[in-house]
Amino acid sequence: MSYFVLRLDSRKLHSAVRLLPLREPRWGQIPFLSSNRFMSQEKVPPLTAERYRVSRLPFSEVSVEDIRHFQKIIPGRVITDESDLKAHNIDWLRTVRGHSKVLLKPRTTEEVSKILKHCNERGLAVTPQGGNTGLVGGSVPVFDEILISTALMDQVISFDDVSGALVCQAGCVLDSLNQYLAELGYTMPLDLGAKGSCHIGGNLATNAGGLRLLRYGSLRGTVLGLEAVLPDGSILDCLNSLRKDNTGYDLKQLFIGSEGTLGIITALSIMCPRKPSAVNVALLGCENFSKVLQVFTLCRDQLGEILSACEFMDSESMRIVQTHLKLINPLPDNAFYVLVETSGSCGKHDEEKLNIFLEKAMDSGFVTSGTVATDQGKIMSLWGLRERITEALALDGYVYKYDLSMPVEKLYALVEETRVRLGSSAQCVVGYGHLGDGNLHLNVTAKSHSDALLSALEPFVYEWTSKHNGSISAEHGLGFKKRDHIYYSKSAGAVHIMQQLKHMLDPKGIMNPYKTIPSTD
Known part of the structure; x- marks a missing residue:
């Protein structure tokens, strides 16, 4: 295995890049988050209500007349066959399971409106579902809630190639939108490991963060407008494409991150940036987390406006993807890895800036080894090491997932303390995430679900995060699993206002019950 020497001029750096011994990816053959082959080894989890001892609220049951x-x-x-419903009743991690008896697949906003109007009148609880790639149990029923899928609401409504405003239905798959935009010279401002399966409406409903947040910001800033159907069936039309609209309350923000508890997002308008013409990716090895932080600081100083991503992974993350997915690590024997991506409009300019950064990183002793990719195949190979960690973890056993944000200098301390706390009771403790926005993904695997292990993790992880002024959910949402832990990140007064908003828009509580906002009872 050979690596480039960081003290190289641009011409020599390109030469070294062409010699990178990276295996070409087989993305079309391995659909992320879409095959049972990659799901947790616990094939059929217990019913959520039984595992978590939840009591059913007094909603009506679906009747023959309703069908x-x-x-x-x-x-x-209208899907009622039990075998067809099975996959929709279980989350991708296979940790929660409901027993819905009916799945509805509308194609239009008007159809969603009629469905919700009937459900509200009858007191039938509903669970909206997009690609079902959520990781906190928010997209599957807890009991027998009616499932409303956006899978058939997958049309692009319009695209303005001057402003870059895309208007589409909520069921469009993120990667399909990216491919559509690429042909027009644009790109989506959002990128996720689950992009081949997740729906853009679900991304909004959970306020998904992802890999491009450092460059393009959050969905709260890039979404221009949306259309949603409220629990009583009325349609809220805030689907404009203006960059500036300072008239009254910004209602769309209520639905971004609401996780389907206030209504169903049916369409949206989003600002899309131009597709960068020059992309470079560097994978760097570091001997400790202190060096990782120094690399990140240098990234911001030297790469500035062309820095589009800065991710970190520990050695356990890398071991997991090598073991279960057979991916090639071009930089073995490092304690930590930093993946840096630059994107811009001038390849020569970007290459020169990246070269200066790499030279300083090596001269300063921040980096022990590194490799760079500029062509698409090798870029995807390097990104695969980061994007597919979730997939590999699911193959390692039952996964306890924590998506946290905190001051960047504290990110890895929690991982280290968790390892010490759990000792041999955990199979694997992994830490990786987004340096650019202080987002840690802490994952613990075990052979199977264990109440004892869960008790060792919770509330320890949440208390530690709260003590260090962090958030218990950086980008995955609260869903079912974290609903009652919201007080670690929000005051009682703030939660009370959320409960009031929920009751005002959904007085019967039919929208995605048992999720996100604690009950007022």
């Missing part, structure tokens, strides 16, 4: 009514609204798109 007939739905068939009139969306003929041929």
